[in-house]
Amino acid sequence: MEKLIVRFGTLHDNVGKPRRNGVLVIEGDHITEIGDRVAGAADKTGGARVLEAVCVVPGLINAHAHLEMSGEAQTTSVFVLTTPTQRTMTCAENASKSLRAGVTTIREIGGTENIAMDLRDTIDAGRLPGPKIVAAGQPICMTGGHGWWAGRQADGPWDVCKAVREQRRGGADCIKFIATGGVLTKGAVPGIEQLTEDEMRAGIDEAHKHGMHCAAHAIGTSGIKNAIRAGIDSIEHGHLIDDEGIRLMVERGTYLVPTLSAIMCIIEAGPDAGMPDFVTRKAREILEHAEGNLRKARAAGVKFAGGSDAGTPFNYHDAYWRELELMQSMLGMDAREALFAASASAADLLGVKRGRLQESEIADLLLLDHDIDSDARAFRDPTVVIKNGRIAADRRTA
Numbered sequence: 240m241e242k243l244i245v246r247f248g249t250l251h252d253n254v255g256k257p258r259r260n261g262v263l264v265i266e267g268d269h270i271t272e273i274g275d276r277v278a279g280a281a282d283k284t285g286g287a288r289v290l291e292a293v294c295v296v297p298g299l300i301n302a303h304a305h306l307e308m309s310g311e312a313q314t315t316s317v318f319v320l321t322t323p324t325q326r327t328m329t330c331a332e333n334a335s336k337s338l339r340a341g342v343t344t345i346r347e348i349g350g351t352e353n354i355a356m357d358l359r360d361t362i363d364a365g366r367l368p369g370p371k372i373v374a375a376g377q378p379i380c381m382t383g384g385h386g387w388w389a390g391r392q393a394d395g396p397w398d399v400c401k402a403v404r405e406q407r408r409g410g411a412d413c414i415k416f417i418a419t420g421g422v423l424t425k426g427a428v429p430g431i432e433q434l435t436e437d438e439m440r441a442g443i444d445e446a447h448k449h450g451m452h453c454a455a456h457a458i459g460t461s462g463i464k465n466a467i468r469a470g471i472d473s474i475e476h477g478h479l480i481d482d483e484g485i486r487l488m489v490e491r492g493t494y495l496v497p498t499l500s501a502i503m504c505i506i507e508a509g510p511d512a513g514m515p516d517f518v519t520r521k522a523r524e525i526l527e528h529a530e531g532n533l534r535k536a537r538a539a540g541v542k543f544a545g546g547s548d549a550g551t552p553f554n555y556h557d558a559y560w561r562e563l564e565l566m567q568s569m570l571g572m573d574a575r576e577a578l579f580a581a582s583a584s585a586a587d588l589l590g591v592k593r594g595r596l597q598e599s600e601i602a603d604l605l606l607l608d609h610d611i612d613s614d615a616r617a618f619r620d621p622t623v624v625i626k627n628g629r630i631a632a633d634r635r636t637a
């Protein structure tokens with residue numbers, strides 16, 4: 240069994256206080272020991288490969304990404320003008336980019352066909368590089384609803400239930416419902432409700448029965464509350480949430496995935512970047528309220544899980560670091576809280592045993608050149624990415 244020893248200056252394990260000057264030992268795909276650098280038996284290398292890092296953190300988990308999209312200015316055209324074969328190759332390329340940038344687990348939260356599920360199985364079999372994929376299959380939306388160009392359009396509780404069964408048949412791990420309008424679809428107003436509470440409840444009950452968790456695209460105030468009352472596990476975006484919505488989320492333990500990168504990448508690119516006018520207009524309207532609302536939610540104790548909506552305009556799969564920096568600058572988190580949201584908390588939401596560095600856990604971790612406590616940019620460009628105990632990317636040799 241291959242053995243790796245990582246000597247670290249600081250280890251953020253998402254469990255306790257940072258550990259200083261120690262070693263972390265990996266055998267096979269698991270962490271077998273975390274100990275003291277000098278006294279630990281692990282320091283007797285015994286032919287093991289030894290790596291050095293200023294800082295070690297858990298592999299990042301992006302709980303909201305679209306692997307068939309690559310940050311194009313015109314999102315709809317990605318689906319209308321390309322073939323499933325082309326999107327399959329895009330999906331594989333973006334998975335590989337995500338992994339190299341430190342994302343060791345990714346939730347593909349809305350694509351077409353069975354592309355993400357098939358890629359998941361191909362990656363699990365070791366045939367292509369990429370993060371562990373948790374896939375939703377097609378998003379389920381009302382006829383003509385947000386994302387209909389990629390989604391399974393369903394109307395009425397029984398049809399929504401059937402749409403869930405179809406995603407499960409295709410191999411989906413989780414389900415995504417569209418509860419409100421969205422930014423990237425022409426004519427879909429973010430503040431307006433789409434699937435009804437009854438429709439979502441039928442779909443969520445069916446998904447939960449089969450052990451699948453459920454996410455709702457929900458930007459508008461009343462649609463967010465419909466999804467929470469229907470039993471959703473996570474609110475995606477949540478930007479126009481009100482006090483009642485916040486209270487409901489705290490009561491029920493619903494996660495919020497803030498996708499700040501999705502808005503900020505559109506705003507920063509500006510109106511001349513080739514996006515349809517309605518996209519920049521809607522993003523600007525949402526930004527006016529998002530920061531204040533999400534800060535309130537955080538202060539009230541809502542659980543945040545990191546997700547960037549990678550693939551949306553100018554929001555690239557190798558830039559998940561941006562979401563961690565935005566959670567700090569816009570929501571007031573410190574680096575450790577942002578890391579926790581983008582690893583341990585996201586793992587809990589996805590139901591994967593990842594995101595914490597302890598003995599007997601799967602060895603998904605990043606070696607960084609700078610400590611996250613002292614350098615807000617530390618998450619950019621990890622030196623080494625380790626997934627399932629193996630070196631998946633190594634910038635020192637690149």
Ligand SMILES: [Zn+2]
Nearest residue numbers: 303305348548
């Ligand atoms: Zn999305």
